[in-house]
Amino acid sequence: MGRRKRYGGSYTVENAEKLFQQSVALGKPDYQLVALAIGACPSAPPSWAVLACIELRQQYERLPARGNDxxxxxxxxxxxxxxxxxxxxxxxxxxxxxxxxxxxxxxxxxxxxxxxxxxxxxxxxxxxxxxxxxxxxxxxxxxxxxxxxxxxxxxxxxxxxxxxxxxxxxxxxGDPQDVHVWAWIAKRMIDRETVEQATPERP
Structure with a gap:
């Protein structure tokens, strides 16, 4: 049986989304991978990472201080x-x-x-x-x-x-339940429209 292949840190950063989804499937979400993805592109963090952060925040909001389950x-x-x-x-x-x-x-x-x-x-x-x-x-x-x-x-x-x-x-x-999800979707749509308006049409 061969050794398990090892990867450097760059591989983890580049494949953060895939590795995060794998951790979720195992029932142990690794939010360090989310932080890596945002750190790799802080000016325009990937949507999956932002939504993962929102989901984590929602989980904490739902937790009661008493009977914590x-x-x-x-x-x-x-x-x-x-x-x-x-x-x-x-x-x-x-x-x-x-x-x-x-x-x-x-x-x-x-x-x-x-x-x-x-x-x-x-x-x-x-x-x-x-x-x-x-x-x-x-x-x-x-x-x-x-x-x-x-x-x-x-x-x-x-x-x-x-x-x-x-x-x-x-x-x-019919809106997303979380106002911040709605705000994120709206921001993405505005950003996309802005880019499209700024892109000159090809002759």
Missing amino acids: AEMSFILDDLVRFFDRAGRNGEPPSLRSAIIQVMTDRGLRQHRADSANDDWFRDIREAWEWEQANELAPSSFMQLADGHLIDAYKLKTTSRIHRVLMQDVATEV
């Missing part, structure tokens, strides 16, 4: 959507009833739902309340149901609430 993140996102729907219908629920309904809809922890106490979803309540206390978004950000539920339930607009509602609005109108 993917399931908790999806549950908290669903709570935002549940509160928003309830607010539009003029029926603000309690946090307890909202959690129970979201867990029922997702089919999670059903074997514990008939428990005599609420310990089975204490981690969700604590994660939600922590964000309400510690991750507030600027007051100009979108609020639940045009502010109706904010007033009725005394909710504060958090970074999660803003993100989820903005994503849902974007989906409704």
Whole structure:
């Protein structure tokens, strides 16, 4: 059996996208490769590298400070959507009833739902309340149901609430869920149009 072929640093830089996709396929994204690709062309970083950075940022935005896992993140996102729907219908629920309904809809922890106490979803309540206390978004950000539920339930607009509602609005109108993805696409289109206008037509 021969030795595995070794490559120098230049090969890694030149093939950063291919190597990054391979690392993603293995479930271990190597963002050092993204940094190399951007470092190789900082004035016009490749689209794949920019979008990879946006995806990494999205992953971090979704992570809750409490109950730090993917399931908790999806549950908290669903709570935002549940509160928003309830607010539009003029029926603000309690946090307890909202959690129970979201867990029922997702089919999670059903074997514990008939428990005599609420310990089975204490981690969700604590994660939600922590964000309400510690991750507030600027007051100009979108609020639940045009502010109706904010007033009725005394909710504060958090970074999660803003993100989820903005994503849902974007989906409704057919835009990319992330505003920065939209901005990047728009910038690329403007740059391309500028280049085309500046290129003289051939006789």
